[in-house]
Amino acid sequence: MKPSEKERLQFRKEVRDHMEKVLKGGVSRGQLGGELQVTKQAISSYMKLRTTPKPHILRRLLARWPHTFSYRGSHFPPEAFGVEPERIDVAAKQEYLFDRLATIKKQNVRVEVERSNGAEAELRLTIKLDA
Numbered sequence: 001m002k003p004s005e006k007e008r009l010q011f012r013k014e015v016r017d018h019m020e021k022v023l024k025g026g027v028s029r030g031q032l033g034g035e036l037q038v039t040k041q042a043i044s045s046y047m048k049l050r051t052t053p054k055p056h057i058l059r060r061l062l063a064r065w066p067h068t069f070s071y072r073g074s075h076f077p078p079e080a081f082g083v084e085p086e087r088i089d090v091a092a093k094q095e096y097l098f099d100r101l102a103t104i105k106k107q108n109v110r111v112e113v114e115r116s117n118g119a120e121a122e123l124r125l126t127i128k129l130d131a
Helices: 003-024 029-036 040-047 055-064 085-094 097-102
Strands: 069-071 074-076 109-116 121-127
Touching: 003 029, 003 040, 003 055, 003 069, 029 040, 029 055
Parallel strands: none
Antiparallel strands: 069 074, 109 121
């Protein structure tokens, strides 16, 4: 299994675990599907790790049942999916956050040391995103 496939599977598991928690809280699959505006079959597909919800579906999930997801060692709270109304402009830019992160190639990442004083280092991170 490629590292990116492993990461996607891990993220799917996190989404499933969060949905399981919601379902154990007394919400039926039908109600969850209604809140997310998807079918019960889609909920089943997420729960069986066959598919990952699209960003707009995750946004609906997190707006109703907040959770912080981890991906590639970073944490993404509901705000990363545009849940808070005052951050709607940011949400448009982050709609495909996970899709974009998955496209980053090692050769397109550059880290440079700007300054170092022994105990601290200031780094510059440059990531070239394919258009």
